[in-house]
Amino acid sequence: MSFKVLVLDNVDELCEKVFEERGIEVVRNHNLSGQELFDEIRSYDGIVVRSSTDVTPEVLKAAENLKVVGRAGVGVDNIDIEAATARGVLVMNTPDGNTISTAEHTCGMILALARNIPQSVNKVKSGGWDRKKYMGTEVHNKTLGIVGLGKIGSEVAKRMKEFGMTIKAYDPFASVEKAESLGVELLELDELLGVADFLTVHTPLTEKTKNMISMENADQLKKGMYLVNCARGGIYREEDLNALIQEGYVEGIALDVYSSEPPTEELYELLKHPQIITTPHLGASTEEAQEKVAEQIAHQMADALEQKSFKGSLNGKSISLITNKEVQPYLKLAEKLGSVAIQLASEHANEFSFEYSGSCTKFADVLTDSILKGILSHHVSESVNLINARHYAKERGLNIRETTASQTKTFNDLITIKLDEGADYKKISATVFGEDDYRIVEIDGFGIELRLEGDIIMYQNVDKPGMLASVSSALANQDINIANLSLGRTNKGENAITAVSVDKNMTDEELKPILNLDGVRALQYVSLPVN
Numbered sequence: 001m002s003f004k005v006l007v008l009d010n011v012d013e014l015c016e017k018v019f020e021e022r023g024i025e026v027v028r029n030h031n032l033s034g035q036e037l038f039d040e041i042r043s044y045d046g047i048v049v050r051s052s053t054d055v056t057p058e059v060l061k062a063a064e065n066l067k068v069v070g071r072a073g074v075g076v077d078n079i080d081i082e083a084a085t086a087r088g089v090l091v092m093n094t095p096d097g098n099t100i101s102t103a104e105h106t107c108g109m110i111l112a113l114a115r116n117i118p119q120s121v122n123k124v125k126s127g128g129w130d131r132k133k134y135m136g137t138e139v140h141n142k143t144l145g146i147v148g149l150g151k152i153g154s155e156v157a158k159r160m161k162e163f164g165m166t167i168k169a170y171d172p173f174a175s176v177e178k179a180e181s182l183g184v185e186l187l188e189l190d191e192l193l194g195v196a197d198f199l200t201v202h203t204p205l206t207e208k209t210k211n212m213i214s215m216e217n218a219d220q221l222k223k224g225m226y227l228v229n230c231a232r233g234g235i236y237r238e239e240d241l242n243a244l245i246q247e248g249y250v251e252g253i254a255l256d257v258y259s260s261e262p263p264t265e266e267l268y269e270l271l272k273h274p275q276i277i278t279t280p281h282l283g284a285s286t287e288e289a290q291e292k293v294a295e296q297i298a299h300q301m302a303d304a305l306e307q308k309s310f311k312g313s314l315n316g317k318s319i320s321l322i323t324n325k326e327v328q329p330y331l332k333l334a335e336k337l338g339s340v341a342i343q344l345a346s347e348h349a350n351e352f353s354f355e356y357s358g359s360c361t362k363f364a365d366v367l368t369d370s371i372l373k374g375i376l377s378h379h380v381s382e383s384v385n386l387i388n389a390r391h392y393a394k395e396r397g398l399n400i401r402e403t404t405a406s407q408t409k410t411f412n413d414l415i416t417i418k419l420d421e422g423a424d425y426k427k428i429s430a431t432v433f434g435e436d437d438y439r440i441v442e443i444d445g446f447g448i449e450l451r452l453e454g455d456i457i458m459y460q461n462v463d464k465p466g467m468l469a470s471v472s473s474a475l476a477n478q479d480i481n482i483a484n485l486s487l488g489r490t491n492k493g494e495n496a497i498t499a500v501s502v503d504k505n506m507t508d509e510e511l512k513p514i515l516n517l518d519g520v521r522a523l524q525y526v527s528l529p530v531n
Contacts, residue, residue: 002024003024003025004027004043004044004045004046005019005025005026005045005047005301006040006041006047006048007026007028007047007048008030008032008052009051009072010050010052011049011050011294012072012290012295013294014291014295015072015294015295015297015298018298018302019301019302022299022302024046027044030052030053037059038062039062041059041062041066042062043064043065044065046066046067046301046305047068047070048072048298049070049078050071050072050073051075054079055080055084056080057080060089063089066087067089067305068090068301068304068305069089069090070300071092071093072293072294073093073094073098073284074094074097085315090304090310090316091315092301092310092313093297094292094297094300095312097284097289097292097296098289098293099155100155101284101288103152103159105256105279105282106228107156109256109277109279110198110226110228110254111139113226113252113253113254113277114138114139114198114226115136116134119274119277120134139164139165139198140163140164141164141165141166143165143167143168143196143198144157144160144167144168144199145168145169145192145193145196145198146167146168146169146171146184146199146202147169147170147189147199147200147203147209147212148169148171148203149169149179149182149184149186149202150202150380150395152202152231153169154182161182165198167184167185168184168185168186168192168196169185169186169187170188170192171186171348172347172349173348173350173376173379173396174186174396175348175350175396175397176348177397186348189212190220193213193217193221194221194222195222196222196225197222197225198225198226198228199226199227200228200229201229202230202231203231203235204231204377205231205232206377208378208527210234211236212235213236213237213240214240214244215240215243215244216507216509218240218244218247218249221244221250223248223249224250224251225251226254227250229253229254230256230257232257233257233258233259233260234259236255238270239270241270241273241276242270252276253276253277254278255271256278256279256280256282256283257281261281262280315386315387316386329432329438330370330415332370332436333430333431333432334368334370334371334415335373335374336438337428337438337440338371339375339378339528340428340440340452341375341417342374342375342376342379343524343526344419344424344425344526345419345420345423346419346423349419349420349423350420351398352371352399352417352418352420353401353417353418354367354402354415354418355403355414355415355418356402356403356404356414357405357406358411358413359412359413360413360415364404368390369387372393373385375398376393380392411441414429415429415431416429416430417429424460424524425443425444425458425524427444427445428440428444429441430452438451438452439451440499445490446488446489446490448486449486450486450501452528453528453530454501454527454530455502455503455504455505455506455526456500456501456526457506457511457524458497458499458500458523458524459471459498459514459520460496461495461496461498461521462494462495463489463490463491463494467498467517467519468498471498471500471517474514474517475500475502475514477513478510480503480510481504482501482502483502483503484500484501485498485500485501486498487499505527
């Protein structure tokens with residue numbers, strides 16, 4: 001059987017060579033858009049993109065024969081994976097191809113910051129000199145803080161350690177053993193911010209990592225430190241970058257990524273600050289990296305078209321399950337419960353037990369994948385899906401135990417996650433109540449009914465009059481509205497667990513008045529997407 005592949009973006013020519021060697025017809029045309037693209041794409045079995053082409057639902061609908069979309073690189077923000085899955089189209093990427101190039105670029109940015117290299121280059125090229133103005137600092141004997149000790153973060157650690165830097169890191173998933181093997185000391189985020197001379201981030205952009213550094217927490221930073229971001233735009237609050245420098249919290253900033261690419265006019269103005277150095281998202285822009293991802297994606301797509309292998313697929317299992325309406329609600333429940341579990345777990349937790357009861361036990365294998373997707377998506381910078389979730393769990397050193405039971409006493413189906421001993425809450429169970437209605441029904445033996453959506457404050461307290469009123473008052477004083485609440489208790493006057501859903505995403509400062517209330521303990525905040 002013959003196949004045709006269309007290369008839409010500026011992918012290295014090695015991609016075409018591999019397809020041709022595999023006996024697949026390949027056409028390159030990266031000047032297509034709009035109706036031209038819709039007309040051209042109809043007869044192709046596969047398309048290859050980088051970041052220029054948006055693979056929208058409209059594009060997918062026009063591609064009547066399409067079987068696989070390949071992204072020559074890591075990010076798949078320009079591909080509508082949900083729409084592709086619904087149409088039975090495989091989406092693939094090459095998550096390993098850019099690791100070295102991005103790590104090297106990060107190291108280059110650190111050195112460029114330390115020695116004022118871009119600024120002094122511009123000075124000399126414009127006919128100036130002024131050596132004193134561009135006095136730099138050595139990285140030797142300085143502390144490098146790394147947020148996210150995955151593949152890229154680990155490679156940065158190895159390289160900068162050879163420059164004589166002390167490496168410290170924050171990563172809730174990294175095991176102490178892995179950190180020690182890299183010569184890295186694990187710290188809490190607040191501690192890391194206070195000791196890092198240079199800080200580099202290698203995490204996804206999530207609600208937890210968005211605006212991780214801003215004027216709101218500037219007092220936690222070591223005075224005169226340097227910030228580097230070659231991961232995702234928005235991890236540092238861009239509107240605050242100039243103020244961080246002007247107020248003396250930060251000496252210099254290096255950015256390769258931006259919340260909008262190319263930057264908006266307003267952002268361009270901010271980036272003109274002389275102590276901010278910038279590159280146009282060059283982390284993966286090396287000949288070696290582009291050759292590597294071009295070769296990898298061609299082989300992966302050829303294997304998929306020939307039904308030999310689906311390595312690199314982001315939605316392979318999803319496609320096989322998309323027509324199975326019975327499993328869909330449990331996949332959603334499992335992912336949501338995984339997201340709750342990691343937000344309740346203690347830092348560096350690496351042991352979880354998953355229990356399945358009732359008829360959902362027949363889907364236990366894929367439900368574990370979905371739970372792991374919910375857990376890992378908070379801290380892994382690569383795209384986590386049902387295919388690769390176990391791979392990333394193993395890479396991060398997670399120990400997973402799975403058990404099944406044919407019956408459950410109260411509910412037809414139940415998914416239970418047991419957390420580590422250091423967590424405030426040790427066991428959570430949830431089930432499906434109806435369409436798009438997923439609820440926690442038990443926490444540590446307390447019967448509680450809590451919809452898995454939105455922003456939730458969870459706390460333990462002594463069961464006595466006035467507790468809920470005190471919490472409500474603390475929220476009302478900050479103009480925060482309660483959307484819903486649920487209370488579980490043992491016996492009258494003993495211990496209780498309360499869960500309060502609120503109408504907004506809350507900051508640590510907004511949570512403090514509740515945490516300081518007499519009788520409130522083990523306060524945890526959980527944020528989930530609204531169905």
